Amino acid sequence: MLALDGVTVRFGGLLALSNITFTVEKGEILGLVGPNGAGKTTLFNCISGLVRARGRIGFEGKDMTRLPLHRRARSGIGRTFQIPQPMHHLTVRENLTVAQVFGAGRKDPARIAEILDVMELSHKADADAASALALQELKRLEIAKALATEPRLLLLDEVLAGLESNAKRSFMLKLRELHALFGLTIVIVEHDIETISNLCTRAVVLNFGQLIADGTPAEVFSNPAVVESYTGTAHA
Amino acid sequence: MTELILQALFSGVLIGSVYALVALGLALAFGAMRIINLAHGELVLLAAYMAYLVESRTGLEPYAAIPLALAVVSAVSIALFMLVNMIRDHRELNSLILTFAIGIILTNAILLAFASDMRTTTSAFLQDAVSFGDVYAMRGEIIAFALSLVLMGLLWWWLKASWYGRAVRAVSSNRGAAMLMGINPTRIETVSFLVAGALASFAGVALYTMSVVQPAVGHALTVKAFIITVLAGVGSIPGVFLGAVLLGVTEALTVTLASSALQELAGMVLFLMVLFLMPNGLFGARARRG
Amino acid sequence: MSDTASSRLLSGRSLAMAGGLVVVGLLPLAAGASPYMLGLLISSLILAGLGLSWALLGNLGGMVSFGHAAFFGVGSYASALLAAKLGVPVLLAIPLAGGVATLSSLAMLPALRLSGPYFALAILAYAQIFRILATEASWLTGGAAGLQRFPGLPTVFGFNFAERHGSYVLVLGMVVLCALIYVVIRRSYVGIALRAIAESEDATRVVGVNSTLLKTWMLMLSAFIAGMFGALNAHIIGFLEPDYAFSGIWSVMPIIGAVFGGYRSVIGPVFGAVVIYMFDQVIAKSLIPVGHQILLGIVLAGMVLLAPNGLAGLVGRIFSRTGGKHHARA
Ligand SMILES: Nc1ncnc2c1ncn2[C@@H]1O[C@H](COP(=O)(O)OP(=O)(O)O)[C@@H](O)[C@H]1O
Ligand SMILES: [Mg+2]
Numbered sequence: 001m002l003a004l005d006g007v008t009v010r011f012g013g014l015l016a017l018s019n020i021t022f023t024v025e026k027g028e029i030l031g032l033v034g035p036n037g038a039g040k041t042t043l044f045n046c047i048s049g050l051v052r053a054r055g056r057i058g059f060e061g062k063d064m065t066r067l068p069l070h071r072r073a074r075s076g077i078g079r080t081f082q083i084p085q086p087m088h089h090l091t092v093r094e095n096l097t098v099a100q101v102f103g104a105g106r107k108d109p110a111r112i113a114e115i116l117d118v119m120e121l122s123h124k125a126d127a128d129a130a131s132a133l134a135l136q137e138l139k140r141l142e143i144a145k146a147l148a149t150e151p152r153l154l155l156l157d158e159v160l161a162g163l164e165s166n167a168k169r170s171f172m173l174k175l176r177e178l179h180a181l182f183g184l185t186i187v188i189v190e191h192d193i194e195t196i197s198n199l200c201t202r203a204v205v206l207n208f209g210q211l212i213a214d215g216t217p218a219e220v221f222s223n224p225a226v227v228e229s230y231t232g233t234a235h236a
Numbered sequence: 237m238t239e240l241i242l243q244a245l246f247s248g249v250l251i252g253s254v255y256a257l258v259a260l261g262l263a264l265a266f267g268a269m270r271i272i273n274l275a276h277g278e279l280v281l282l283a284a285y286m287a288y289l290v291e292s293r294t295g296l297e298p299y300a301a302i303p304l305a306l307a308v309v310s311a312v313s314i315a316l317f318m319l320v321n322m323i324r325d326h327r328e329l330n331s332l333i334l335t336f337a338i339g340i341i342l343t344n345a346i347l348l349a350f351a352s353d354m355r356t357t358t359s360a361f362l363q364d365a366v367s368f369g370d371v372y373a374m375r376g377e378i379i380a381f382a383l384s385l386v387l388m389g390l391l392w393w394w395l396k397a398s399w400y401g402r403a404v405r406a407v408s409s410n411r412g413a414a415m416l417m418g419i420n421p422t423r424i425e426t427v428s429f430l431v432a433g434a435l436a437s438f439a440g441v442a443l444y445t446m447s448v449v450q451p452a453v454g455h456a457l458t459v460k461a462f463i464i465t466v467l468a469g470v471g472s473i474p475g476v477f478l479g480a481v482l483l484g485v486t487e488a489l490t491v492t493l494a495s496s497a498l499q500e501l502a503g504m505v506l507f508l509m510v511l512f513l514m515p516n517g518l519f520g521a522r523a524r525r526g
Numbered sequence: 527m528s529d530t531a532s533s534r535l536l537s538g539r540s541l542a543m544a545g546g547l548v549v550v551g552l553l554p555l556a557a558g559a560s561p562y563m564l565g566l567l568i569s570s571l572i573l574a575g576l577g578l579s580w581a582l583l584g585n586l587g588g589m590v591s592f593g594h595a596a597f598f599g600v601g602s603y604a605s606a607l608l609a610a611k612l613g614v615p616v617l618l619a620i621p622l623a624g625g626v627a628t629l630s631s632l633a634m635l636p637a638l639r640l641s642g643p644y645f646a647l648a649i650l651a652y653a654q655i656f657r658i659l660a661t662e663a664s665w666l667t668g669g670a671a672g673l674q675r676f677p678g679l680p681t682v683f684g685f686n687f688a689e690r691h692g693s694y695v696l697v698l699g700m701v702v703l704c705a706l707i708y709v710v711i712r713r714s715y716v717g718i719a720l721r722a723i724a725e726s727e728d729a730t731r732v733v734g735v736n737s738t739l740l741k742t743w744m745l746m747l748s749a750f751i752a753g754m755f756g757a758l759n760a761h762i763i764g765f766l767e768p769d770y771a772f773s774g775i776w777s778v779m780p781i782i783g784a785v786f787g788g789y790r791s792v793i794g795p796v797f798g799a800v801v802i803y804m805f806d807q808v809i810a811k812s813l814i815p816v817g818h819q820i821l822l823g824i825v826l827a828g829m830v831l832l833a834p835n836g837l838a839g840l841v842g843r844i845f846s847r848t849g850g851k852h853h854a855r856a
Pocket of ligand 1 (some may be wrong): 030040
């Protein structure tokens with residue numbers, strides 16, 4: 001479904017991504033793992049078109065590499081931002097409506113109501129500007145906004161971070177529900193090994209912009225290079 | 237023809253050095269507060285009229301007006317700074333409109349006080365021609381050029397070596413980190429505006445001695461200074477100097493080779509070309525994309 | 527996309543606003559204003575239209591222009607030349623001139639990528655360039671000497687637009703029409719997306735909004751409106767020269783008016799332009815014959831500092847306090 005081939009990004013002297021090559025299969029929930037600064041968000045930026053990269057990005061057999069941001073969103077790639085970026089002045093419902101009208105190219109209030117319901121935002125839908133939401137609500141809005149564009153591939157950047165373990169567990173169930181309900185393929189950035197092991201069938205690991213492991217969560221987390229990259233920075 | 241071109245190049249460099257002083261003031265205020273002071277050209281103009289005032293009232297050389305110009309322009313600069321500081325939200329947009337409004341006020345205040353006539357120095361000493369081989373200049377132009385170089389040197393030294401200068405650079409590159417280092421940004425911004433005002437004072441007096449001034453010149457100077465900062469890209473002093481000289485030379489050559497009616501056109505076209513084709517300016521990098 | 531927009535447009539408020547504008551606008555006629563007064567009001571309404579075009583770009587496109595004189599000047603020359611040299615009927619030449627101004631705005635597309643002050647001054651540069659080109663292309667424009675022989679506004683069905691009352695009604699009608707267009711766009715999804723772009727561009731693009739395209743439309747529409755008002759003004763004044771048609775006044779007055787009235791609302795720029803222009807011409811000029819703009823500068827600075835949302839914002843705040851009603855979001 002998504003094929004990355006030799007994706008490389010430089011910021012001045014910093015090699016943020018170096019020759020990243022892997023594919024994501026349809027229907028997968030793939031964990032994207034790696035210490036802070038490894039390049040995970042940058043990889044999402046490349047896929048969604050915010051950052052120009054060398055190499056090739058294919059999606060459903062089409063070459064996305066030269067497509068502008070908005071065209072990628074319309075082709076079925078949805079994403080969230082690690083730091084939520086709502087459309088500040090709009091209400092929650094307007095946020096979703098804009099996403100649907102422009103991202104999915106149609107208008108379907110019933111579906112928006114459904115998304116609001118699933119993401120537990122119905123009660124806030126028309127209340128106030130989106131910027132007035134609490135952080136966890138903003139994170140749910142991020143996902144809702146991406147869903148409104150009717151993506152087939154959903155890129156989630158640390159949506160579970162900052163939740164205590166019960167909330168985390170129920171949010172994981174929520175993600176499973178979305179995955180089934182909307183027939184999604186999901187790539188999720190997450191630090192917690194247990195979460196990845198529960199949620200994902202496969203994980204890829206980035207460190208210093210390099211892809212250092214790719215396999216089932218069990219394989220990946222027993223890989224010595226991965227363990228070292230984690231223990232090397234986790235306690236720093 | 238060659239002499240004409242040489243002469244144009246020479247005059248362009250001389251006026252460019254004064255443009256550089258104007259642009260450095262604009263860049264300094266921009267560095268500290270991330271706002272474009274659209275009244276900066278009017279500060280320069282104000283200083284030029286102080287020179288006119290002193291010369292016409294006392295018959296002294298225009299440079300005798302420096303203390304007065306420094307006092308008046310610094311006071312206005314600080315007042316302007318305090319007003320800009322009162323802006324709460326939509327800072328970028330509102331500070332543009334506010335400084336623009338202050339520019340209108342200053343231009344018209346000058347118009348009210350000094351009428352719309354063109355003014356320039358009457359000093360025979362400054363207007364004497366000096367020749368360098370095939371090219372000529374007024375003595376005033378040479379003095380202004382030398383003064384500009386000295387001031388740029390001083391500014392360079394100040395930014396590099398003094399505590400305040402380093403603090404100014406720290407605040408412009410990373411405000412948050414500067415505050416963590418115990419630098420009070422408001423104090424640094426005030427100092428930046430004062431120094432910008434001082435540069436404007438010297439530039440204004442110098443301009444009066446080598447060129448004609450009238451109230452409308454203030455706005456044109458702001459635009460020129462902005463063009464120069466765009467040409468220069470990164471706010472390094474040599475970069476600004478080169479950008480300013482480039483603008484001065486372009487204008488002078490246009491006047492010599494085409495017509496004086498096209499002088500402004502040349503600057504504007506140069507500006508747009510650099511803006512569109514060289515997003516990082518001629519000599520460096522700075523983001524100006526939305 | 528337009529279905530809700532037009533249905534919401536028909537919902538009372540905006541039509542009431544338009545109706546209110548017309549009624550208030552016709553008051554001077556009913557009160558038998560002097561020709562001199564009507565002349566001033568016509569000029570103020572020209573500035574109101576220009577202010578709408580400026581605010582549309584600023585508010586929906588998030589772009590502050592310091593060079594709307596560019597479009598105004600192109601529109602005035604285009605209409606005068608179309609009517610004089612090609613014999614195009616004046617009432618057709620005016621929208622065509624809007625079209626020419628739109629074409630000229632395409633030259634500014636590279637500037638759309640620039641942020642804040644860079645955009646503002648790039649547009650200013652265009653206005654200067656256009657003015658100089660109009661001066662130099664004297665074979666077409668008559669150069670600095672100006673253009674004097676071109677048709678004025680016509681008489682249609684016995685209604686004489688060239689006469690003060692007629693011109694006034696025409697300009698007023700155009701202002702109301704443009705205000706309605708502005709309202710429709712603002713309420714459409716395009717308008718909502720544009721508001722979102724102004725504050726959070728990446729977040730808006732990433733859900734599929736082509737921000738460059740939408741901004742391009744706003745620039746073109748803004749140029750069209752400004753060009754039409756330039757054309758109207760040209761046929762009313764009956765005389766053009768580059769320094770007049772591309773004067774900085776056409777860039778500055780709409781800004782002052784819009785900021786004074788409240789550039790985030792639709793009615794603010796209209797109301798602000800009329801008040802500011804009348805204040806300038808009737809009060810300021812009599813107090814300070816030369817340099818009266820100093821008072822405008824003071825008003826502008828005072829407004830930005832004390833009431834950055836303009837009179838419309840002040841009124842909105844009073845409403846929301848007394849009625850507990852939600853005033854329009856920015
Ligand atoms: N726009 C940018 N400009 C310069 N450096 C950047 C930019 N974005 C990210 N980086 C750098 O690239 C590296 C990878 O960052 P990021 O992708 O955010 O890491 P992660 O999401 O894995 O924590 C970091 O060193 C970061 O500082
Ligand atoms: Mg990240």
